[in-house]
Amino acid sequence: MPRRPIRAAKGAALLAAGVALGLTAVGGSYALWNKLVPAGTGTVRSADFLITLTGSNNTGTYNMVLADGTPATVALSSAAAPLDQLFPDTPVYAGVSVGNATAAGSAFTVKATLPQPALITDNGPGTGLAQYMSVQSAAATDLTQCPTLPADAYKDSFPGVLIPKGGSAVICFKIQLTAAAPSALQGQSASIAVPLFVNQIS
Amino acid sequence: MTKGAIVTAAGVMLLIGGGGTLAVWNVQQNAEVGTIASGDLNLVASEGVWTVAAADGPITIPNINNYQIVPGDTLTYTQTVDITLDGDNIAANLSVVNPAGVNTNFAQGTYTTSPVTLVKDGEEIANPLDENDDVTNAVASVTFDFLESTDGRDSVDATYDFSAVAFKLDQIAPANPVVP
Numbered sequence: 001m002p003r004r005p006i007r008a009a010k011g012a013a014l015l016a017a018g019v020a021l022g023l024t025a026v027g028g029s030y031a032l033w034n035k036l037v038p039a040g041t042g043t044v045r046s047a048d049f050l051i052t053l054t055g056s057n058n059t060g061t062y063n064m065v066l067a068d069g070t071p072a073t074v075a076l077s078s079a080a081a082p083l084d085q086l087f088p089d090t091p092v093y094a095g096v097s098v099g100n101a102t103a104a105g106s107a108f109t110v111k112a113t114l115p116q117p118a119l120i121t122d123n124g125p126g127t128g129l130a131q132y133m134s135v136q137s138a139a140a141t142d143l144t145q146c147p148t149l150p151a152d153a154y155k156d157s158f159p160g161v162l163i164p165k166g167g168s169a170v171i172c173f174k175i176q177l178t179a180a181a182p183s184a185l186q187g188q189s190a191s192i193a194v195p196l197f198v199n200q201i202s
Numbered sequence: 203m204t205k206g207a208i209v210t211a212a213g214v215m216l217l218i219g220g221g222g223t224l225a226v227w228n229v230q231q232n233a234e235v236g237t238i239a240s241g242d243l244n245l246v247a248s249e250g251v252w253t254v255a256a257a258d259g260p261i262t263i264p265n266i267n268n269y270q271i272v273p274g275d276t277l278t279y280t281q282t283v284d285i286t287l288d289g290d291n292i293a294a295n296l297s298v299v300n301p302a303g304v305n306t307n308f309a310q311g312t313y314t315t316s317p318v319t320l321v322k323d324g325e326e327i328a329n330p331l332d333e334n335d336d337v338t339n340a341v342a343s344v345t346f347d348f349l350e351s352t353d354g355r356d357s358v359d360a361t362y363d364f365s366a367v368a369f370k371l372d373q374i375a376p377a378n379p380v381v382p
Contacts, residue, residue, distance in 0.1 A: 044361065048359050
């Protein structure tokens with residue numbers, strides 16, 4: 001008689017073991033068949049908008065946008081290589097070569113324009129030279145062409161020039177001093193700033 | 203030689219002793235248990251293709267990792283996937299792993315994209331799948347549109363990484379096994 005509780009306890013223990021095994025077996029069912037296939041989709045990356053500017057008179061080549069994101073200023077003449085002296089009705093010439101150096105995967109044509117008129121500023125107060133000066137522009141394919149382009153190629157407004165990916169174009173400037181300029185302006189100087197805009201077309 | 207001959211004789215005697223155990227009643231019946239055959243669960247993805255939209259039709263990009271997009275480009279990735287589910291009680295869930303990709307430096311408002319989807323006949327594949335849902339030529343796709351409205355130099359040198367995208371087929375335990 002006293003042995004029955006012991007048998008019951010053994011039975012309960014076996015049952016518990018069976019339940020435990022059953023739970024273990026259920027846990028194992030999480031390892032069902034599965035398959036993972038990488039899509040191999042890769043990475044989409046954007047190009048840089050890389051425009052180079054090369055000034056006439058060997059002033060060097062620069063990226064249009066500096067590393068800090070600000071626009072570059074490219075001189076078209078320097079103290080070592082100044083423009084020719086300017087006389088009434090005897091223009092001088094300068095130019096800038098604009099290169100489209102993007103690494104874009106597709107066609108990436110840009111358009112270089114001069115949407116704002118040249119800003120002519122006297123070097124020094126009260127000289128008055130700037131009011132007798134004018135700037136016209138024309139498109140070319142090489143910086144050496146600027147002095148040799150036909151006179152009527154130069155216009156007051158620049159319609160823009162298309163530059164394909166990997167290509168370049170030259171914008172020539174013709175700087176003139178009007179015949180009405182007084183002789184008192186001899187030896188004076190002025191600075192000319194021409195904002196250049198480059199837009200993606202396609 | 204003498205030692206070798208003795209050992210051989212003892213061995214023969216042992217074999218004779220063992221053979222004697224066969225000389226008792228025995229019977230054999232075929233159980234006709236049959237053969238257990240397992241099914242199959244498989245997922246096969248073909249090599250995907252990136253294309254860029256063009257006026258004369260899409261152009262295939264040989265290697266997306268070497269291609270640099272610019273505003274106005276619309277890229278589309280397509281890939282076919284085959285699903286095999288063989289088994290009288292098989293069921294599985296199909297999922298796209300990391301479908302959204304990871305953006306690095308594409309400015310908000312300069313692009314649109316959507317998670318990778320897997321569709322068949324124009325409809326997204328619905329889970330759970332069973333043995334009747336073998337699928338061939340399901341199409342996985344994603345489109346990345348670099349908007350023309352992008353201004354200035356926004357989103358230059360940016361990346362959008364879809365390389366962790368994967369497809370996964372997970373068997374799930376059938377709720378009520380069915381014996382055909």
